[in-house]
Amino acid sequence: MRHVISLLIENESGALSRVSGLFSARGYNIESLTVAPTEDESMSRMTIVTTGSDDIIEQITKQLNKLVEVIKVVDISESAHIERELMLVKVRATGKDREEMKRMTEIFRARIIDVTDASYVIELTGNQAKLDAFIGAIGPELILETVRSGICGIGRGDRVLKL
């Protein structure tokens, strides 16, 4: 089962390697991991997308909690939540493809943020499925390069991950 784990961690050097080291040492999967400081600079927030049986997910959250610098851990996928990922795609944009790319961008509510006479850079946010669908719709022959941020997640409603 796929889970999205959010955690708050002290913004110290080496904190990221403690988390990633834990996953590799114990053989847990990481599908994606994002991290950046929060509005309180002394803390970072991480979103880890992982897969595993209930027992493994239980161990993952316990092991994360055990790290001295980890402040809080929640499995936000246990209830209603929102996931977003940012993707930048550089596409070939010449001839009739130029119009086609613009149309696609509109359909997916994406934005063209860089233009040359041969290419566009398109910016798109959404959940994983939407980003995958966009790539599928464009087709591999026109894609020059893609970069995805990995997932950021947040609970819906009044569920708050805060100190």
Next chain:
Amino acid sequence: MVLSGAEIVIRCLQEEKVEYVFGYPGGSVLFIYDALFNQDQVRHVLVRHEQAAVHAADGFARATSKVGVALVTSGPGATNAVTGIATAYCDSIPMVIISGQVPTAAIGQDAFQEVDTVGITRPCVKHNYLVKDVRDIASTIRKAFHLARTGRPGPVLVDIPKDVSMQKCEFEYPAEVAMRSYNPVLKGHQGQIRKALQLLLEARRPMIYTGGGVVLSDAAEALTKLARALGFPITNTLMGLGGYPASDRQYLGMPGMHGTYEANMAMHYCDVLLAVGARFDDRVIGNPAHFAEEPRKIIHVDIDPSSISKRVKVDVPIVGDVNEVLHQFLQQLDASPARPEPDALAAWWKQIEEWRRRDCMKYKHSDEIIKPQFVIQKLWEVTGGDAIVTSDVGQHQMWAAQYYRFDQPRRWLNSGGLGTMGVGLPYAMGAQFAHPGKPVACVTGEASIQMCIQELSTCKQFRLPIKICNLNNRYLGMVRQWQELFHGGRYSESYMDSLPDFARLAEAYGHVGLRVEKPGDVEGALREAFGRKDDLVFLDFQVDQTENVYPMVQGGKGLTDMILSSEDL
């Protein structure tokens, strides 16, 4: 008061009431050694190899429940320390290791004697720090001691670059540690304890299984009270020996791979299992799937939530400090009129006594050749069961655990988790520093002892009257046993040729050496050795080369699948 970083390090150790630092100097810790030189409150023990420094500090901690402290230089000093750190980590021993690092400006430049110590040790410490600013030394060391001894204890490493140890700042030792990310739970949940107690009181075949956590939290007294009040059978793991008096009737011996028949059968066939400060290790329950086949309710008390429901599913988890939780159990039991059902308990004991009558620890005595088990039995007799016994890793370790009956905690020091050959002598050093007047015996094998034999020199320098009992079978005995049983008797690289004459080797280091060849001489030699109160005596017992450790549960097999003796093969 303005002090240098190095002086601050030593002041911090003084504030923590550290009596001994085990260490070895080098370039990047020269300022720290200089600061050490100018005071006499913290005493330094110069070992002969950094691995032994960490083991000795670890042994000191095991023998006392204080935090062990080691000091090593950068690069090779730090890498030599890693085995010791990992050993302490696997057994949750409270330690602070201070390592020197190259100057901050040189970090990342592949400088002389530079290694990423924080990176190398990260997976085998509870936590570690690289101190980049002299103003952070005091608060970091304060935190290191706090982390090492609270919650689930463990080693904490503090890496200090040379320039940081040289810079100056105002010294003040923080009185308090506040860490928003670290607040271990100490008290157990009363409701869970009530539930657990009810299960225990209704049990028809109850069993208590306790581990190193009981020793680490100094809970032997509370455990003994609870076990006696309930009248239940009890087993202590290799790490938990002495948690409950081994000579008591309720004690069934050690469980697991080389545990007793009665302990393993009772673990398997009980209907309610109270696990305290133990972690259902693979060497204890064997194959978890086989263990799960028999239905039983499990109550698990542990300070570390991640130990609970890791290898077996637990019905009543109780997170908290073992000593606290056991006291909570006792209070609730006191307040309740309910007691275990006597008839059910009597029937269960009848079954256990039947298992006990198999007498699984018997072995064939010989008048010709020394049986290793016999040496341990005599060691127990001669020391009145009152020595601190350390061991290395192998057959001798299992025999010591099986045949020396530990009635008190912190008398048995061994590497249970990592299984590190070489710990025996340094552990004995740490224990002897901690308890100068007490008999300390190191039970070892001719292979293990050679992994830290250089420490005989340290023992001479500090006049440590350790008694080394070398069960010399001229084999990597435990390896030979597995090869005999599981590899068709192909003894690949498990025979040791060209062994030194250990008695003379000990003499060369300035100690007393005795070679013992006949069963009739064992007791006399032990008496002579322990009679020499001021000397380290190296007893080199020539023991039966073919003896195996039984009972044995083969790796991956179920707990009840025991080989009781060579006749079962």
